[in-house]
Amino acid sequence: MSEQNHASQLAGQPAPRPVDPAPAPMVRRPSFEELMQQAHEVDYAPVAEHLDNDARSALGLPSCPQPVTVDQDLADRARDYFLGSPDKAAGLPAGVRDLLAL
Numbered sequence: 001m002s003e004q005n006h007a008s009q010l011a012g013q014p015a016p017r018p019v020d021p022a023p024a025p026m027v028r029r030p031s032f033e034e035l036m037q038q039a040h041e042v043d044y045a046p047v048a049e050h051l052d053n054d055a056r057s058a059l060g061l062p063s064c065p066q067p068v069t070v071d072q073d074l075a076d077r078a079r080d081y082f083l084g085s086p087d088k089a090a091g092l093p094a095g096v097r098d099l100l101a102l
Contacts, residue, residue, distance in 0.1 A: 052064070075099065082100060
């Protein structure tokens with residue numbers, strides 16, 4: 001099809017209009033340093049409540065009822081553990097899965 005035929009097919013057609021309203025003006029995005037600061041301020045304590053003896057054993061932690069403090073490093077290891085055990089990950093509450101970003 002030539003350009004001339006293509007142009008004639010569009011003749012008389014209304015100009016395309018946006019479907020949605022215009023996007024809001026850009027909000028300032030956080031810097032990398034700000035994002036890292038936010039990541040270090042996350043409270044992973046709710047994860048500790050859902051580490052059963054199998055998970056604790058796999059992560060090299062003391063068995064229940066010994067208290068465990070979950071920091072970012074332990075949360076990363078717990079994430080790997082739960083990714084390898086999808087049936088156990090499915091039993092976690094949504095808030096804990098969000099903390100682990102499963």
